[in-house]
Amino acid sequence: MENKPNIQMVRIDERLIHGQGQLWIKSLGVNLVICANDAVSTDDLQQTLMKTVLPKEINVRFWTVERTAEIIWKAAPHQTIFVLVSNPTDALRLAELGFPLDTINIGNIHSAPGKDKVSQFIYLGEEDKEGSLSVIGAVSPAGGDISEPVTQATLRIVKVFWRLDANLAYQRHFPAINWLESYSLYNSMDPWFAKNISEDWVPYKNRVMAILQDESALKEMVQLVGEDALSAPDRLKMEVARSVREDLLQQNAFMEEDTYTSLHKQFMLMKLILTFYDICLEALDKGANINKLIAMEVREPIGRFKYTAEDKVNERFKEIEAALAKEADDVAQEVDF
Secondary structure (H helix, E strand, O other): OOOOOOEEEEEEOOOOOOOOHHHHHHHHOOOEEEEEOOOHHHOHHHHHHHHOOOOOOOEEEEEOHHHHHHHHHHOOOOOOEEEEEOOHHHHHHHHHOOOOOOOOEEOOEOOOOOOEEOOOOEEEOHHHOOOOOOOOOOOOOHHHOOOOHHHHHHHHHOOEEOOEOHHHHHOOOOOOEOOOOOEEOOHHHHHHHHHHOOOOHHHHHHHHHHHHHHHHHHHHHHHHHOHHHOOHHHHHHHHHHHHHHHHHHOOOOOOHHHHOOOHHHHHHHHHHHHHHHHHHHHHHHOOOOHHHHHOOOOHHHHHOHHHOOHHHHHHHHHHHHHHHHHHHHHHHHOOOO
């Protein structure tokens, strides 16, 4: 893994490099200044003017925001770096491109039509005011008892709860987040998912959650009477729930394709699992054998779908969907009397 670059400060200043900038360079003790600005990166005149205010022993680079985020990881250990951007939007772009942005120093952002004054030298427009702040409170109650006062006090002020489960960790199921006890109250995101991912995102998510909840109740029954006592639809539901847990929720950090997964890919996998469920329910209604349905060969490619490269997700989905429909139809033809 690439070493984290030695960045002393990231500063927002509309003037970028200017006369007062020498004060920052001296106080920080840096030997490299990076000006991350798309316009200046191709403007020789501005570059020349900015270089005149820097001491000769200080190195300076004029790069685009994208190139800065890409090449910063190749910085040598002896390089101490001061990064300048001209506005909050460019700072946000750096962060979104993977730049190691921990803190930001805000300098002069001048007045302009449509901007509001927030301090003596800082004026922000509507495009500069968008952002988010995430606060994570970590509580480790004794014995995992979340009913104790500290945990309950935390739950009263947060809208998202992730219950880390030791049993899942022992089973090598990561992330080890208990899906039945964890929750999010940010339902206001549902319209965003419907618009940007699919209108079926929320209905599919709710169906998957219901299947996992039903599985929890069925497991208690299985412990009492055994799995063979379950009806065919309930056995199918248990298998689908296992597929949700192992194929959708469980991640493999050693596989590049599964370490980070786009929302689109997650949706397509969720759709694939539910398609398997619906097709098998139809086959059961036609008299198909449950053992043959859950033993179909197509289940292996469904399980390995999460390892599909992002650019081949749609193509692979269609292939598996077609194979699933054909194999399920073949099984349905073999009706048990």
